[in-house]
Amino acid sequence: MTTMRDRLIFAAQLAFTLLVAAFLIVPAVLSMTAGVTVNYFRGIESGVTLQWVIEVWQLYSDTIFRSFLIAIATLGVTLIAGVPAAYALHLRNDRLSRTIEEIITLPLAIPGLAIALALLLTYGGFGDFRRSWLFILVGHVIFTLPFMVRSVLAVFGASDIKTLDEGAASLGALPWRRFRDVIVPNARPGILAGSLMVVTLSLGEFNLTWMLHTPLTKTLPVGLADSYASMRLEVASAYTLVFFVMIVPLLVAMQIFAERGGGPLGLRR
Amino acid sequence: MILQDSRNTSGHGVAVRIENCAKTFADGTQALGPVTLDVARGETLVLLGPSGCGKTTLLRIIAGLETPDAGGRVLFNKTDVTRVPIERRNVGMVFQSYALFPNMTVAENIGYGLKIRGVAEAERNARIAELVELTGIEGLERRRIDQLSGGQRQRVALARAVAVRPSVLLLDEPLTALDAALRERLRGELNRLLRALGITAVYVTHDQSEAMVLGDRIVVMRKGAIAQVGTPRDVYFAPASRFVAEFVGAANIVEAAYETGSLRLPGGTIPIAPPPAMHDGQANGRVVAMIRPESIKLVPAASCALCGLVESVNFIGDKQKASIAGAAEKSLTVDLPNTVAIKVGDRVGLAIEPGEIRLLPGDLA
Numbered sequence: 001m002t003t004m005r006d007r008l009i010f011a012a013q014l015a016f017t018l019l020v021a022a023f024l025i026v027p028a029v030l031s032m033t034a035g036v037t038v039n040y041f042r043g044i045e046s047g048v049t050l051q052w053v054i055e056v057w058q059l060y061s062d063t064i065f066r067s068f069l070i071a072i073a074t075l076g077v078t079l080i081a082g083v084p085a086a087y088a089l090h091l092r093n094d095r096l097s098r099t100i101e102e103i104i105t106l107p108l109a110i111p112g113l114a115i116a117l118a119l120l121l122t123y124g125g126f127g128d129f130r131r132s133w134l135f136i137l138v139g140h141v142i143f144t145l146p147f148m149v150r151s152v153l154a155v156f157g158a159s160d161i162k163t164l165d166e167g168a169a170s171l172g173a174l175p176w177r178r179f180r181d182v183i184v185p186n187a188r189p190g191i192l193a194g195s196l197m198v199v200t201l202s203l204g205e206f207n208l209t210w211m212l213h214t215p216l217t218k219t220l221p222v223g224l225a226d227s228y229a230s231m232r233l234e235v236a237s238a239y240t241l242v243f244f245v246m247i248v249p250l251l252v253a254m255q256i257f258a259e260r261g262g263g264p265l266g267l268r269r
Numbered sequence: 270m271i272l273q274d275s276r277n278t279s280g281h282g283v284a285v286r287i288e289n290c291a292k293t294f295a296d297g298t299q300a301l302g303p304v305t306l307d308v309a310r311g312e313t314l315v316l317l318g319p320s321g322c323g324k325t326t327l328l329r330i331i332a333g334l335e336t337p338d339a340g341g342r343v344l345f346n347k348t349d350v351t352r353v354p355i356e357r358r359n360v361g362m363v364f365q366s367y368a369l370f371p372n373m374t375v376a377e378n379i380g381y382g383l384k385i386r387g388v389a390e391a392e393r394n395a396r397i398a399e400l401v402e403l404t405g406i407e408g409l410e411r412r413r414i415d416q417l418s419g420g421q422r423q424r425v426a427l428a429r430a431v432a433v434r435p436s437v438l439l440l441d442e443p444l445t446a447l448d449a450a451l452r453e454r455l456r457g458e459l460n461r462l463l464r465a466l467g468i469t470a471v472y473v474t475h476d477q478s479e480a481m482v483l484g485d486r487i488v489v490m491r492k493g494a495i496a497q498v499g500t501p502r503d504v505y506f507a508p509a510s511r512f513v514a515e516f517v518g519a520a521n522i523v524e525a526a527y528e529t530g531s532l533r534l535p536g537g538t539i540p541i542a543p544p545p546a547m548h549d550g551q552a553n554g555r556v557v558a559m560i561r562p563e564s565i566k567l568v569p570a571a572s573c574a575l576c577g578l579v580e581s582v583n584f585i586g587d588k589q590k591a592s593i594a595g596a597a598e599k600s601l602t603v604d605l606p607n608t609v610a611i612k613v614g615d616r617v618g619l620a621i622e623p624g625e626i627r628l629l630p631g632d633l634a
Contacts, residue, residue, distance in 0.1 A: 022428060046335070049574050060391075094295065130411075130609070138347050141322065160366060160368075162365055162370050163366055163368040164370060166334055166355070166362075166364070166368065167362070167364060167368030167369070167370070168370070168381070169354070169355045169356045170332065170355055170356075170360055170361070170362035170430070170439075171356075171381050171382035171385055171429070171433060172357070172359070172382055172385040173381075173385050174356055177385065181370075181381070183372075185372035186371055186372055188372075263434060
């Protein structure tokens with residue numbers, strides 16, 4: 001009797017989950033199929049083609065490479081700046097460090113457009129910088145840094161990193177050596193989680209980038225908006241398809257990497 | 270500047286002097302009043318006190334993890350190290366949480382300090398093997414830290430701290446995280462190890478039996494100040510204050526009138542060796558005395574000079590603890606052999622050797 005009821009409950013839960021998943025996934029699938037349909041308005045009977053994908057590649061391949069370049073550079077900067085910053089903030093843990101932590105987190109609450117506007121007002125006059133992809137990089141770093149700092153701080157908080165640091169110091173290790181030998185390896189779960197977020201956020205970032213880009217420094221999401229606005233629906237859809245094909249394997253690879261290298265603190269995800 | 274050559278195998282450490290060290294934290298809390306203390310070369314000094322008494326702060330000042338307030342100095346063999354950071358003091362430290370590196374194996378943990386000092390791999394491995402044997406953790410060298418039990422971690426932490434042949438070994442409640450039986454066993458092992466190494470050691474604990482077993486001398490601390498310094502026997506038999514008497518071991522504290530050679534209590538009188546001098550506040554003849562539960566003997570009630578009624582008896586196995594009412598203002602706790610047959614309500618006589626009664630300064634709560 002109980003098993004029967006359990007099965008019914010399970011079936012109902014499964015059905016509900018599948019329904020929700022379908023609600024979220026179907027639009028994405030429809031959009032991607034539109035990208036390989038000869039004529040979207042006549043439906044899939046009109047035939048299947050890679051014509052639109054090729055067209056997207058010819059028109060927008062530079063935006064794809066630029067997006068990856070910016071994402072990797074953003075990751076590099078947030079790693080170099082964010083991990084030592086988290087270490088310093090955690091060790092100090094005083095009023096000043098908490099204030100700095102709040103300031104670093106602030107961009108999460110400020111609309112991307114406002115940050116972009118502030119950057120334009122301040123640095124817009126530096127022509128070469130304004131025109132280069134580095135200008136977008138700055139925006140992305142401001143936007144993603146809190147995610148790196150926060151996830152590393154979370155791991156520091158959970159693993160009593162301060163005592164580990166003192167332990168290494170008592171054995172004669174200077175700060176840099178402690179950072180390399182003890183802090184970074186034990187912060188790895190946080191660093192990996194932070195990296196995953198930084199890369200995905202940077203690849204998908206639109207708000208800031210839309211304000212900061214020039215016709216020569218378009219990124220993938222900006223190009224996508226561009227194609228939605230000015231191209232056939234099939235081209236825009238093909239663009240979505242390209243985006244998915246590029247980002248999904250990347251995300252899966254990073255997830256696997258994060259799980260394998262989850263670190264020794266029992267914080268494996 | 271590393272204070273002692275790490276390859277000096279004969280090293281028994283340095284003499285440590287703490288001079289006028291106080292510590293006030295940024296939020297204004299004074300964790301430690303000005304304290305002056307000497308630790309002899311090769312001595313094990315135990316800092317004993319309840320939590321918040323400043324013992325860990327004092328240890329951290331010796332380690333170099335805290336800087337004393339202006340005017341305080343820390344000297345290792347007469348060299349001022351007050352401004353020398355911990356990484357250059359050549360101390361060995363065992364933390365309460367052990368602070369073992371989860372990203373390294375047991376062997377890598379033990380060898381880390383040697384690696385930092387640039388000791389060649391062959392020599393390093395030999396030293397690791399030596400310490401693995403000394404601390405009895407053979408076979409665990411390749412294990413990760415999360416694969417070790419609490420007792421094993423404690424040994425690894427100790428091995429890692431002594432691997433570098435430190436000038437002074439600092440232990441911050443290293444047995445607190447373990448269960449009672451293991452704690453007792455490791456206490457014995459730790460004692461043998463400290464004697465074998467003959468190294469200067471400062472050991473922080475709130476457990477008085479740990480302090481008794483391990484300390485050459487004990488520093489009893491209270492509210493950021495030193496309440497008494499002495500050998501375990503001094504501290505136990507001749508406590509300087511009521512606080513020390515009650516914190517170190519069990520104690521009956523009685524207030525009584527002193528009358529030519531004896532103390533007058535509600536249940537009678539007991540002879541007492543004349544005090545060399547009355548403490549302040551005792552001129553009126555009122556004294557505060559300490560009597561350890563094991564120094565009170567039962568005698569037949571018929572001829573008792575000090576008498577009372579048995580209020581409770583607790584059989585503990587190796588002994589029994591009785592509470593006797595009516596003899597003093599408060600009930601007296603008495604340790605009895607487990608063979609003595611008494612029951613609640615019995616009238617008993619109490620005898621105490623005059624030398625076993627210790628007068629205390631009366632003004633300390």
